[in-house]
Amino acid sequence: MSTAFLVQLAVSAALVGVMVAVAALARIPRPAPPLDDAGFRRMLAVEFPEHSPEAVWISSDGAVGIARDGDAALIAYRLGDGYVTRDMDWRQLATAQRTEAGVRLRFGGAAGGTAQVAWPGSAPWPPARR
Amino acid sequence: MGPDLEHAPFDVVTLAVPVFVLLILLEIALGRLGRASVRYEARDTANSLILGLGSTVAGVLFAGIVGAATLWVWRHRLIDLPVRGWPVVLTWLALFLLEDLTYYGFHRLSHERRFWWAAHVNHHSSQHYNLSTALRQTWTGGLNGSWLLWLPLTFVGFPPSMIFVQKGVSLVYQFWIHTEAVGRLPAPLEYVLNTPSHHRVHHARNPRYLDRNYAGILIVWDRMFGTFEGERDDEPCRYGIVKNLGDFNILRAVFHEWRGMAEDLLRARSAAEALMYVFGPPGWRPDGGGDTAKGLRARWEARQAGPVSSPAASAGPVRSPDASTEAPA
Numbered sequence: 001m002s003t004a005f006l007v008q009l010a011v012s013a014a015l016v017g018v019m020v021a022v023a024a025l026a027r028i029p030r031p032a033p034p035l036d037d038a039g040f041r042r043m044l045a046v047e048f049p050e051h052s053p054e055a056v057w058i059s060s061d062g063a064v065g066i067a068r069d070g071d072a073a074l075i076a077y078r079l080g081d082g083y084v085t086r087d088m089d090w091r092q093l094a095t096a097q098r099t100e101a102g103v104r105l106r107f108g109g110a111a112g113g114t115a116q117v118a119w120p121g122s123a124p125w126p127p128a129r130r
Numbered sequence: 131m132g133p134d135l136e137h138a139p140f141d142v143v144t145l146a147v148p149v150f151v152l153l154i155l156l157e158i159a160l161g162r163l164g165r166a167s168v169r170y171e172a173r174d175t176a177n178s179l180i181l182g183l184g185s186t187v188a189g190v191l192f193a194g195i196v197g198a199a200t201l202w203v204w205r206h207r208l209i210d211l212p213v214r215g216w217p218v219v220l221t222w223l224a225l226f227l228l229e230d231l232t233y234y235g236f237h238r239l240s241h242e243r244r245f246w247w248a249a250h251v252n253h254h255s256s257q258h259y260n261l262s263t264a265l266r267q268t269w270t271g272g273l274n275g276s277w278l279l280w281l282p283l284t285f286v287g288f289p290p291s292m293i294f295v296q297k298g299v300s301l302v303y304q305f306w307i308h309t310e311a312v313g314r315l316p317a318p319l320e321y322v323l324n325t326p327s328h329h330r331v332h333h334a335r336n337p338r339y340l341d342r343n344y345a346g347i348l349i350v351w352d353r354m355f356g357t358f359e360g361e362r363d364d365e366p367c368r369y370g371i372v373k374n375l376g377d378f379n380i381l382r383a384v385f386h387e388w389r390g391m392a393e394d395l396l397r398a399r400s401a402a403e404a405l406m407y408v409f410g411p412p413g414w415r416p417d418g419g420g421d422t423a424k425g426l427r428a429r430w431e432a433r434q435a436g437p438v439s440s441p442a443a444s445a446g447p448v449r450s451p452d453a454s455t456e457a458p459a
Contacts, residue, residue: 015151024172049430111376112386
């Protein structure tokens with residue numbers, strides 16, 4: 001790599017820093033309010049149109065929604081100014097690691113991801129239907 | 131002494147970088163001032179721009195082999211196309227059309243076959259659509275040999291320097307269409323050109339919009355080959371990929387589809403399965419239950435044709451973490 005290219009790369013890296021800083025300072029993310037019942041159900045209808053959730057639960061902070069459809073758990077969790085959805089076996093959800101803050105859901109596969117579910121220690125896990 | 135046909139006198143993309151920066155800052159300013167529908171998230175922006183920066187390094191690493199192959203083909207070209215005087219205009223015009231058609235083919239291949247999608251997917255893995263998304267370029271494009279698709283142009287007789295310039299022009303053109311700040315252009319332009327509206331559709335993950343609008347500069351190729359879909363006011367674009375990335379890990383953004391392919395290859399039960407995992411459509415599964423674009427669209431069309439009810443949207447009990455409390459539905 002030539003010196004000219006390295007200089008160009010360094011200048012570009014500095015400009016990247018400037019643009020990211022400006023984007024952060026501008027504070028123009030998408031409006032992504034905490035999940036509620038209606039919002040989560042709308043999301044489920046779009047993301048999992050072939051499922052019929054029997055019940056849904058929302059984490060204390062509204063950052064994670066969990067729905068159950070038979071043996072399937074349908075999950076949406078906040079990432080940045082949007083939400084990411086995943087599905088997993090309900091039994092796998094049941095064995096998720098409990099932490100002080102709630103429950104940590106780790107998603108396998110190449111797309112990865114982790115959802116930190118704000119879930120009171122007194123509340124049952126997995127979420128239970130009455 | 132005539133023009134140097136083997137080496138371009140300048141790199142259009144490098145020259146355009148200051149313009150890219152200024153337009154991104156302008157787009158952010160318009161969003162901040164509420165003058166345009168523009169959304170930026172800092173970590174997403176960082177990922178997009180770092181991917182762009184990294185792609186220039188990757189491009190340099192592959193430049194040697196690409197350049198050598200191109201020059202070899204050039205020295206075995208079929209004919210000498212006019213490169214001096216007024217006939218050069220005809221050469222440029224032919225190159226413009228054929229390079230754009232080549233781009234259409236490359237882009238379609240990059241979506242419809244996993245081996246090429248693995249390199250292209252990172253351009254689509256942002257859930258945002260703004261000018262920074264345009265710079266979200268591949269690091270692994272040199273690996274899958276997609277650059278070979280441009281060699282026939284050289285073999286026919288288009289000088290490598292002209293092809294290099296035209297590829298740069300195409301890339302620079304495609305920068306400005308990555309925005310929600312521009313609505314629709316006048317109808318004649320929308321009919322002929324790839325526009326922000328058409329390219330929003332291309333970046334959308336709605337089943338209706340999947341694998342549509344592959345154009346580089348001219349949208350007419352999509353109209354000719356049946357891959358055109360217009361943006362609809364009643365169906366806003368949802369950006370990203372079918373299974374969005376779970377975090378902002380830059381290495382995941384670059385390599386996740388390659389990793390997924392490797393994992394699938396390890397579980398393949400036959401050579402035919404292995405071939406489909408690599409060269410089949412993204413999302414292919416041996417049991418037919420995978421989320422390919424074609425399958426997703428077919429299921430969506432079936433739902434549209436059937437009852438309008440949406441199971442997930444129907445009312446049912448919602449519960450707070452404390453299961454003894456039922457939240458208002």
